[in-house]
Amino acid sequence: MELLQLHYFIEVARTEHMTEAAHKLHVTQSSLSKTIRRLEEDVGMPLFDRNNRRLKLNEFGLLFLRRAEKALFELEQGKREVRDLADREPDTLKLVVTAASTLPSLLGEFRKRMPEIQFHVERLTARETEERLRRGEADFGLSSPLACGGGIGCEVVHIDPIVAAIPSEHPLARNPILSLAEFREEWLIGVKKGYGTRNLIDNAALRYGFSPHYVYEGDEPSRLISLVEAGIGIAFIPATAKEERSGVRYIALKEKELSRQIALS
Template sequence: MELLQLQYFIEVARTEHMTEAARTLHVTQSSLSKTIRRLEEDVGAPLFDRNNRRLRLNEFGVLFLKRAEKALFELEQGKREIRDLANREPDTLKLVVTAASTLPPILSEYRRRMPKIQFHVERLTAGEMQERLRRGEADFGLSSPLAAEEGIGCEVVHIDPIVAALPSDHPLAEKPMLSLNELRDEWLIGVKKGYGTRNLIDDAAQRYGFTPHYVYEGDEPSRLISLVEAGIGVAFIPATAIEKRERIRYVALQETELVREITLLWNTDRYISHAAKIFRDVVLAYFAEKIEPELRI
């Protein structure tokens, strides 16, 4: 059994599509098919159910995939550890995030401290992030807490209050604090269902006995703020996403439970390189010094 066979098998197993996997692996489809056939001969059982051009992992394939991913993961960790200890070529820090509002100052400081280290950041949904971390394909995730899973470490680095963003000429814009119930009849601009902030607001609204009326649902806080500035409606955003705009007022909410926990996440079996440890230090220092912005700005 060859290492290349395992790598090819994992990609085919994830896509369950020979053409797509071949494109990703930059090999011909016929070469990939032959490699998978040889692997099945080696293990002594078919790993896929085949229906014309469709592939589906069978019970043997599901079992073997777990073992193959674990084997390649351990080999990769050994390579990373030796490279780190030998202080050879610069490592690449791989990050996955669900929101990017805090990243610019963090990455700026990290680059200042580690100018030779490359980094790659990918914005994902919470489910996608959890899968990447589970497979050990990222050094760290920066997100709200994920569903508890064995092997995924989680450290809360900041408690981020949710605030109301209102057009500056809104009748409630000058109040020092608002209750969510006072905004029950407003047109709302929010993130899509499934995002942490949206879930918090919708659950709190249900406790008050109303369903929020959204006129826009998106996934970028900066876009929400622009729509508020245009007078389209009211938005609820994490305090770390506040942008100073002349025609917007940010007002604190009375509901103190409406907060977003920002967490640092990692695969506890993945080797934490020196470069990754420095990133963790930068994140912790950034949030330790973070002062909550003055609202109604």
């Protein structure tokens, strides 16, 4: 089925006269008749009752006419929206994030690929990120945990394993890999409850039958590594948040499920 067939069909349906429709469309009557015949073959039903050169839409034609007019209207709307978008001044892309550790590389690559697009980034909680997206006050969200459903689509763009940041002089720092169960008696430093990484660790610890012992809880994840280096305790952080410090060793965890999914919403 071709777009031209729909245009021709609608004009014939409006005039119900082949000669008059051909005149308005600036085509020959024979060409118009062949086009309508091919359309009816594609549809699988006759769309007109014929009486010499007079045509009358039948019940199939009336049904198909409504759909054809709607389809052409949608196409015209699409063309208009594309033209409007092409003529519009570039807007600022609004991005809200809960997971900031992946931002430098992502935004750096974005700036290289699309230097003409301006962007504004704001760090929020998971709930605030979801609310901004639902209200249409942000274009995209970069979040962990995922903000999906209820009209928000998302795609996982990065899997970020959790690692243990341990003071370099601590006995556990000599191991190449550790299980979470081995931290049962350790002093931990971490972010407050509600953060994705904190929830992952606490829930996994409960499966091992213990509650982590936190000596520090804060809302600034970037401060944790400094506290580890000072010997205050051990921190569990996403691998993307690692900082090279002489007083800190990063040890992988055996539990593969201890990783966070970062999604673009």
